[in-house]
Every structure is written in C-alpha cells, then in structure tokens.
Amino acid sequence: MKNKIKAVSLFSSAGIGELFLDEIGINVIVANELLEKRVELYKHLQPNCNMIQGDICNDIVKKKIISEIDKSVKLLIATPPCQGFSSIGKNKGQTHFEKDDRNFLIFHVFDIINKSEFDYILIENVPRFLEMYYPYKGELLSINEIIDKIYGKKYTIEIKVLDAKDYGVPQTRPRSIIKMYKKGLKWGDPIRKKEITLKESIGHLPSLEPGERSKLKWHYSNSPNERIIEALRHTPTGKSALVNEIYYPKKENGERINGFHNTYKRMSWDSPAHARTTYSGSVSSHNNVHPGKQLKNGLFSDPRVLSLLETFIVSSIPNDIDIPKKFSETFIRTVIGEGIPPLFLKEILLPIFKR
Numbered sequence: 001m002k003n004k005i006k007a008v009s010l011f012s013s014a015g016i017g018e019l020f021l022d023e024i025g026i027n028v029i030v031a032n033e034l035l036e037k038r039v040e041l042y043k044h045l046q047p048n049c050n051m052i053q054g055d056i057c058n059d060i061v062k063k064k065i066i067s068e069i070d071k072s073v074k075l076l077i078a079t080p081p082c083q084g085f086s087s088i089g090k091n092k093g094q095t096h097f098e099k100d101d102r103n104f105l106i107f108h109v110f111d112i113i114n115k116s117e118f119d120y121i122l123i124e125n126v127p128r129f130l131e132m133y134y135p136y137k138g139e140l141l142s143i144n145e146i147i148d149k150i151y152g153k154k155y156t157i158e159i160k161v162l163d164a165k166d167y168g169v170p171q172t173r174p175r176s177i178i179k180m181y182k183k184g185l186k187w188g189d190p191i192r193k194k195e196i197t198l199k200e201s202i203g204h205l206p207s208l209e210p211g212e213r214s215k216l217k218w219h220y221s222n223s224p225n226e227r228i229i230e231a232l233r234h235t236p237t238g239k240s241a242l243v244n245e246i247y248y249p250k251k252e253n254g255e256r257i258n259g260f261h262n263t264y265k266r267m268s269w270d271s272p273a274h275a276r277t278t279y280s281g282s283v284s285s286h287n288n289v290h291p292g293k294q295l296k297n298g299l300f301s302d303p304r305v306l307s308l309l310e311t312f313i314v315s316s317i318p319n320d321i322d323i324p325k326k327f328s329e330t331f332i333r334t335v336i337g338e339g340i341p342p343l344f345l346k347e348i349l350l351p352i353f354k355r
Helices: 036-045 059-067 094-099 106-114 127-131 143-151 198-202 226-233 308-314 329-338 342-353
Strands: 005-010 026-033 050-053 073-078 120-125 133-136 139-142 155-163 174-182
Touching (some): 005 106, 036 329, 059 106, 127 174
Antiparallel strands (some): 155 174
C-alpha cells in the first residue's frame, strides 16, 4: 500500500476491531483505554502502538493523548462504550440516557478533535446513539445536530446506520456510523456484499456435545446444566426452548423458567449469526444457541452456545489469533462483544484510499 495514514484510537478496548487496519495502510500509533486487562491484551495484539491507559474524562490523561497526536496523525477512530444506549439494558428513553455518564463521553472526543487536525474522523456506536438528545447550549439537540453545529463548516459529515452482515461479516450487527472528512477530500461508502449464512461460515465444523473438545484450536464446548441440555435437545433449529410444551428450561426445583422469546433460542442455518454480545457464552442470553441438526432419534445436536472458534469466524476474527492463555473465555467473549468486527471496520475505512 503506497499511502499510509497514522491514526489514533479512543475507547479501544482490547483492539479486536483494529486487527486488519495495518493491511490497508492504517497505522494506529496512539490508543486509549480505561481498563487494565483490556490494555494488557491490546498491547499484546498491537505491540507497536502507544497505548495510554486511563480515563479520558481525566484532564491529565486527555492532555497526554493530545500531546501524542502531531500533525502527521490524520485519522481518529472513536468507539465510545455502547452500554448506555443498548436496547438490551435499562436505558429505554431520554431520561435514562441523561442519567448515564457514559452517554456523554462523546464530548471528550470533541475536545481531542478540537486540539488536532484530523483529515478523517470515524465515530461508531449502536444505532440508538443517534436517538439521544443532549443538553447543548440551552437546547436539546441530537448528536447529528451538535456535530453539524460544531464541525459543519470544516468537515463533510455523513451519518448512517450500516450492518456488518452487508460487508462480509457473517453476523447481523447494525451500527451507527458517523464519518467526518475535511472539505475537498473524499471518503466513499463500503461496497455491499452478499450475506454469509451460518451454514456457509461454520457449517463445516464438527458437531460438539456439551463438554466435548475437538482437535481444532478454540473449538470446544462447555457444559450447561443437564436440565438445559435436555430442553435444547428437544428444540428445533431457529426455535426457543421456552416454547417447548414438555421439555422447556427448568429451575432446580422443576419450576418453568420464563424469559424473552429470543432466549434459550437456536439460531438459523440460513441466516447470519445474531449480534455477538458480551454475553455470547450464555445459552440464556439472546439468540446464542448453535442451530444444531436433527438426529435420527428426532432430537437435535449441539445443545450449546457457539464455540470460541465459531464466534471468531462469525466476528471476522482470524482463526489463528494469538491470545495468551491467561485471558479467560469469558473475557475473550466480552471484548469481542464490545468491539466492532474487524472486517467491518476495515471495509468502512478502505474507501479513504480510493480517492
């Protein structure tokens, strides 16, 4: 790649989203993350980046980040935490939005933009990020309106909701994408691709019984309790065990477990995976159960969540990724759920070079 762009990454988590950026000529030289364990994995995955650990709300940390950004750094990638906007969480409306400090981290991104000379800026979050109204100079304004007021004269601003499944990732993961680029520059849209189904992406992998380990790295299954296993064995592809008339999820005392329609639910072979959240390791969380295949005895195989290998595949993470053993499976699933799929981020940024 002839042209190289230096970048800064904010709210970097463990750096999962940045795995392919070097391939397209983007060199992340400065990053910031709050939590120590995520910083540790980030440094392992991105050893050449200057990772600054600390709270971006802290003026000392923010000044340190700014001091490392010289005029050669032309790209900012900011992915603020989305939990405050999540439709799965408790924040259902404007009042809840305003009570969660995480929802105002975007203003610290503005502080860094104002002290730098970026040519390109990418802000990524969940779609509901665009629905919040912020108190701003005596008004309640959407993030779209605020960004236009502050940066509309200097930058071309494009705001869209894009879904990872349309760009080569076998996972449904809609995200709000805010692109800002200086007037006179170009930054096109990523090229849409055919959806990749679960059958196409992971259908070739060997079936796993609960507690079984295959010969493939990362392809093993933990074992939920026998009551849940039994319920899932009687649950067809694409259905939730909660609707089973006899073999439904039960508590230890035999009482029926209640839940949302998409919990204890098998995914469909003919669709991409559902979004991999930070709870992808739990059969009781949303749309997490392997599709399974009907056996000769009428029951269904694979009463389990996707293995880590399957999770890597549907998240566009390289199968041979090097993650030290000291990081637990739960932690790995958490940082995958926090991050943007790396192929998705690559596809969004690639058009910068086609100008």
